[in-house]
Every structure is written in C-alpha cells, then in structure tokens.
Amino acid sequence: MTDALLNRTLAILDRLIGFPTVSADSNLDLIDYATALLQDCGARVRVSRDATGKKANLFATLGPDAPGGIVLSGHTDVVPADPDEWSGDPFRMREADGLLYGRGTCDMKGFIAAVLAKAPEYAVLGLKRPLHIALTYDEEVGCFGARHLIEELEKESNRPSVAIIGEPTQMRVIEGHKGCYEYTTSFHGTDGHGSEPDKGVNAIHVAALFISRMMQIAETMKTKAGPDSQRYSPPWTTLQTGRIEGGSARNVIARHCAVEWEMRPVRQEDAREIKAALNAYCRDVLLPEMQAVCPDADIVTEVIGEVAGLAVMPENEARDIVTTLTGANLCDVVAFGTEAGLFQALGMSVVVCGPGSISQAHQPDEYVAIDQVVKCLAMLTGLERTLQQGK
Template sequence: MDTVDILRRLVAFDTTSRRSNLDLVHWAADYLESADARVRLTRDDTGSKATILATIGPDAPGGIVLSGHTDVVPVDDQDWASDPFVLASRDGRLHGRGAVDMKGFVAACLAAVPYWQARGLRRPIHLALSYDEEVGCLGVPLLIADMLAHGPRPALAIIGEPTQMRIGLSHRGFYGYRSVFHGRAAHSSDPSLGASAIEPAAALVAALATFGAGRGDGTTVNIGRIEGGSAINIIPERCEIVWEFRPSDGAASRAVLAVVEGLAAGLAAGVSVETVSLASVPPLNCDPDDPAVAVARELGGLLPPIAMPFGTEAGFFQQAGIPALVCGPGSIAQAHQPNEWIALAELAAAARFMRRVGDWAAAAP
C-alpha cells in the first residue's frame, strides 16, 4: 500500500482522545509484523489504549526514532463538508480528521517499511506511536521508558508534527491545571451566612489574565473553562477553573505558580482551593549545531529552522537524553479545523524523506 492508501485506513479509525485507539493499534501492528518488524505494544492502566514501538533493522545503538501520535481531536460542533472519518480528495488536498495532525506522517512511515526492509539496514529505525498526545502527552513517557528498558539507545528522534518539512528546534512547555474553589452555600439575601466560591475564582482568572497580558517574554496564559454555582439566588459553594500556561523559561513557570499560591494564601474565611496538574509537557530546545540537525538536513528537512508556537512530544525525548527535533508534512494551520487537510505534495515530500531515512540507516554508521 502507498501512503494515501494507508492514510485512508488510519483516518477511518476514530481515535478521538476520549476513545480507545486499539483498533488502529492492532491494524498497524499486524501490518508491521507482516513486514517483519519487531513490534512491542505497551498498554495504559485501563487496557483501552496502547503505544506501538516497532523496530526495523539490527538490535544496535545509534538508530533513529520516528515518532507520532495516534489520537486526534474531536469533531464535535464542527461543520464538515464530508464525513471526517472518510478520507476525501479535493483539489490536491486530502481531507479527514487527523490527515495532517498527524496520521499523514504516520502513514508515510508505514508505507516506507518495505523499502527499509529491502535496504539491509545497518542502523535501526524505530517507529514510535503514542496515545493521548492531544490531551497532555500522556502516552509518550510510557513509550520512551519501554524503549530505553528493552533496547539500545537511539541517536536521535524526529517527531513528525506538521512543519511543512521545516526543521523545528524549539517550542515552549505546556502546563495544564484544574483549580477547584470550595465555599459555603447560603441564601443570597444574606451573603454573610455563606462564602462564595465564584468570587475568588474570578479573582484568580483576573490575576492570571493580567499576568499573561503583562509579560513580553512570550509566556501565554489561557483560561479554558470555568464552571460554578447552581442558581441566581444561592451563594455558590463550588467553582472550577481549567487553565493552562506556556512559559518561556523556568523563571516564568515559577512566576505563574506564585500568582496562584499568593491568591490561595489570602482566601477569605470559609473558602478553600485545590489545584491539581492535568498536563505537563516539557519545552524543546535543540541546539542548531547538534548532529541531529545535520541528519535531518540530510534526510530532506528544510531550513531555516523554526521555533514552533505549539507543543510536541519532542521535549520528552530530549528530557530522556535522546536528541530530538520536529519535522513533518503539512501545516499546523490546518490542524484541529473542520475539513482538516494535507496536501498531496506534502505527503510526497514525506515519502521522499522516508526513503532517505532508509538510505541513512543502510549506510555505515
């Protein structure tokens, strides 16, 4: 099967993050094993999701990891011109949920496996597919731990998020939290009998918004959801805020959390707050002189390199001591949108990249 055929299969699996990805995983694992790849599956605690680690070539250090995620964002309340889980071709573009983010890259990898096997590789190629990237990169730590526990350390990792095949060297971290305020309900005719949970929650929203607007270092803050109260004449006893920030550096991270801690320390009597972490995605900072960049250029990655506004799983590989960068087909501008698409020309560029991966792995280390 070629890249488009495989992409059609992958898009047909509804792997929205709230659902299991096992149908896709089992299909891909069967495909890889039929091509004589060595395949490992690692399941989450529920057993409903799994990562794939497939290796082609020798059991040796110094190989390359090609990393992608299997989950996609929801299509709820989006106006699609066609079924989002049926790949549609229009005007040189392939439309479908996940077509660009990031099943197009995964399809290009899978389509290249027979070529890689035929090249007689001298360095291994590892295909690493995670789950739940879209809700906080929950699967990739398990995948990396499994990789390092059961095989030699790779030389580099390329994460195929859409960059139009430009080499991505850096992005900010992503940290998500839920803050739940607890107060005391009472009749609104006498506020002294209760303690509002919404008012201090609103103060936190205002403080975070002020913090995000007042910095010039690229740190951003977003309030994703706020929910609280039960009726207009009841003092609210609970309010929940889901929020995230993307810091420019460690100092900015500490400053954001200090805002939350400061507000929590000054709460009125009868009010408390619990803040828990929902997601923690480390930043990526790859040195332009790192040998991994030279390899990506050899494979067809485009210059000049870019700093990405979005987070990826690359920081996890770097944190584990594996040099990592981002390079994949398509544009992030098309991701998460109704009628998401990837250009056929971008898939062709990814196919050429994958053939060069095979040539690189077949060459003497």
C-alpha cells in the same frame, strides 16, 4: 519516491482516518492494524497498554538490535469532530483539488501513514542503524502515551539517539518549541441564598480573583522576553483560561467553580515563577478570606499535564539529518507543544518535521495537501542512506 509508494500511503491513510481515535476513546483497532502491517515486513513490535487496557503505544524496530537508532514518532489520537461542522463524514477520508480531508489527516495520521507505507522498503535494505517507529496515545490530553513510552525506553540498554516527530510543520524543520503546562484549579466554597452573599463563599467570585491575578502575571511575562525568546510568536511565556464551570442558578451562591487554564513557557524558570506566584496568592490571600467565612473552604489545583518544551541545542544530529534531507537552509521554532521535549529529556537529539499545517489541526474540514505527503515521503526515502551507513 514512486507512485506505488504514494498510492500505498494514501490507502493506509484512508484506513487510519476510518479509526475514530478521539482521545476519549480507544486506539486499539488502529494499533492492531499498524502492528499487522509492521509484523508483515519483519519488524519487531512491542505493544504497551495503559492502565485501563483500552489504549496502547506501539514501538517497532527494523534493523539491528543496537543503540543509536532513529525514531519516527507520531501520536494516534485526534481531537473530537462535530459532524454538523464538517462538509462530510470526519472519519471517512475524501479527496478534492489535491487535498485530503478527514479528522487527523494532518494531525498527525498523514505522517504515520507515510511511515507505515515506507516500512516495507526499509525492511529489505539491510539497515546498519536501527529504525524505530513509535505510535503513542493521548498526546492531545497531556502526552500520557509518550510519557509511558519514555519510561520504558529509560530501561533499555540499546536506546535510540535521534527522534523525528512528525507533527504538521509544512515540512519545515522545527528545532525548538515552548512547553505546554495544563491545570484545573477548583474552588470549593459554600452555597446559600443569593440575597445574603456575605453568609457564603462564592466560588465563582474567588475564581474570578484568581483569573485576574493570573492575567496580571501574564502581563509581567511580556517584560521578560529576552534575546533567547525573540524567535517565538509571541516571544514571551503566555497564560490563558480555556474553560470555567461552576454554580447552579443565578440566585444561589456558587459552592463550586473549576477553572481550566494553561501556560506556554519559553523557559522552565518562567513556569516555576508562575506556579509559585499563584500558589502564594491562593495560600496567603484567597484561602484566608474564604476560610474566615467557612473553615472547610479550599482551593485545589490538579496537574493535567506538564510537558517541557523542546530546547534549541547547539549540537543536534536530528537537525543535521533532517535539514540535509529536506534541503532546509534554516530551522524555526514554534509556540505549539509536542512530545519532542520528552524525547529530548531522555538525552536524544530531536526535531519536529511533518506534512500539513498546524492551522488545519483541530479545525472542521481538516486536511493535508497531497504535495505535502509527497515531500514527507521524499524525506523518508532520503533517510535510507543514513540508516544504511550507520553512525
């Protein structure tokens, strides 16, 4: 790993941070920039837009057109940044005391910058094994870009077989993580004067009963932590409510209430059990009581995203490759979710490993340490040998 490579990485990261790719907005300027860099070094680049045309995935290939390639994957979207909470402009990278500040520096444009900076060096090696670079949209709001990408890869005859997802792990090798299932449940009642609450269906009151039932189920999940889940913190499937919206005034019966909630299942059967229990509670308890007052009352759950976890596998080529490159003696698991499970569902071996700490993600004054970027570049440089040897 050379100083020139590091300097090129930091220059690219500076450009990437300057693209305000908040999930609600377009990522096309960043995709165009990455496309130009990759095409300049001879990569075969495919850009696939979403239905709106305002967002896109990029999938680039260096080396032979053959199966068994290695994917280096990162998401391009970032969470919002309130400038009032930051010490400087969130979308202008700044360096201080060996730290690089800016929205997305660790989650996860630091990894993307390292990959893009390394691409010209891969391009001149005469690779025997394909190297793929995947940049996706909308990971933060449901992994929609990765789903789109996986649908396309399913149709390919020359599928890759290994994926390294560069989420911030402080360059630890992560071989498993919980799933991330997100929902919005909307309660539709009837409004009316607050002095006669029995004549209406207060959607907020019903939502409170739903949340209470959800918390009861959450407590039962704690009893299901088995030997296979002890590596997680906490070692059980979790549920939590993130946001509630409803009502119009304190003296008006609330016609509508929406509850945004999630669960992080250790096992997929936990997710099935929780959904069945909540559906039964709505169908058999809440809805009959609501519709006894108002026949049109209803409860509707919208699936925002159901992203499967990354299952720990006894055989995992990605794990073998990355532990060798990083010198790691042990692998770990984490509670936060990534796109890794989607790649695994395609039959690929997958690990998560990237620069920076998840504790910095989504925070004001987000940063990645330069020494973390250096370690990432060392891993990517070490990957050259694997790519030159082939399978």
